[in-house]
Amino acid sequence: MSNVIAIVKSEELVELGALMVDLPQNADGLKVLITRFEGKVRAWINSCPHDGRPLCRDPAFLWEKRKKLLQCMNHQALFNAKTGICEEGPCKGKSLYGLITKEKNNQIIVSKGEPKNG
Template identity: 45%
Template structure:
């Protein structure tokens, strides 16, 4: 699995960001907001991925999310899904569609 990049979302009053990551199956984008309470999953994307499982982990309640489906598989929001941010990859460039 590749690293995670945090992307600023322009013109939003809430200071929302997107998280973009690459896995073996593709590139995925997720809103950096936990469905449990709306707070950021992470402040620094370096700490988003659980090293043992490879899943994304919320810094507040340790809920874990599948990086490819965005589904919470453990924690207070189990079964809920992160909000997807559309991405495309063309000529080695990742484009985030906001």
């Protein structure tokens, strides 16, 4: 069984961009957010640790205004774009659920598993 969740072209994800893809085989209809910050690609389950609602419905609005942190649309929790840890808001100290990413040959591959932070 493959652990690959999604494969997207590198050019589809610009710096400070965000993409949303389906999380395969999940009954809850969860999505995956793929972000690029300081050149590095990261991926997160689109579920807020505050109460499990989606962080966003449109990835164009995932970044807060200064484009330094990720922001939940529900109660505006702010998450570190590198670690996924909530820095401000009702779930301060809790973390987004990250996934493994690899960028190679102009492709971004998102896989199941826990990423190394940073």
